[in-house]
Amino acid sequence: MDWLLAGLGNPGAEYARTRHNAGFWALQTFAERTGASLRMESRWHCLAAIVQNSGQQLGLCMPQDFMNRSGAAVQAMAAFYKVPAARILVIHDDLDLPPGTARLKWSGGHGGHNGLRDLDRALGTRDYWRLRIGIGHPGHKDAVLHYVLGAAPAAEQSAIDAAIDRSLAVLPDFLNGRSDAAQKTLHSD
Template sequence: MGLFDFLRPRQQRDDAVADNTWLVVGLGNPGAQYAGNRHNVGQMVADELASRIGATFKSHKTPARVAEGFLRPGGPKLVIAKPNGYMNTSGGPVAALVKFYSIPVERLIVIHDELDIPFDTVRLKQGGGHGGHNGIRDVVKATDGGAFTRVRVGIGRPPGRQDAADFVLKDFSSTERAALPNLLSDAADAVEAVASEGIVAAQQRFHSPA
């Protein structure tokens, strides 16, 4: 921060910092029994992001655990959060975080599992409906249908006639676990791209054919 930054009013300095801050929420369920579930892949990506920026999740005044840090010196700041409640009540913690940090919904990124995308695939979306995902449904409701960005981490459809609700609450298969580190890395890259380059540039990068 230079001399003229210090000469500016405190509120203006705080606003300048806030303009470069993104709230990133990884959806999932709390507790060790859910940690490896497909439904918790959003929180797995949050863990990957926190590791990259050298941050540790800590208890917070909101109903979430939070890790904060910068992508790079002078770059975007990430406030990475994992709600303490269950998936279908994600909206309350997200709304509390948005209010606490005074972050506009346009700079909210929610990471979640997606049945309608093949495993090992990442897609980005801004705004729209919930697509039957109960966690996203609750966040949409809590943010008045806000145009937040979704990082959709593909887990694929269950095999045969297995119920989708049972499928998402099972751990990844041994074959999937072998590829999981690459998937988590790709999803974390997608979050970083949105924060650094914007949603359009990030979509062009991650939606283009390999």
């Protein structure tokens, strides 16, 4: 397997349309566009698929534990397929980016994101790629939990969906070793 793409979110219908699930939305969209069927894999506790895309064999992983415990599923699937952390792309929501913005980033801190915090612990490293989907910030730290677990208004959701579309459009460059070109295109929006 060449890459593992992991979308972060919370499982269950009650969380499906919440901002914290932007990583799930992106991975589901990618799966649909590539014809992949995400199926429950109990050994990794995630919805998973293997797909060929852009000349690469890709593993897709949507952990089915809550966000703050999502690292185990990603680590287990990566270990099974012997995918090093440097070949993992984690797709997640980001409070520090406005809706409609997306950024590719190599390594770094978790910035208070509980999914990334757990992933850092599970992988034993921060050295993996991130695709950050902007969801905006409520303006005050005390409002963050309610905000990320709430649905975005229609205009914001449309901007988030557009950012996901632009992100998926640069994946072929990214997956084929042209991360600079992918970043330049994505970050120019």
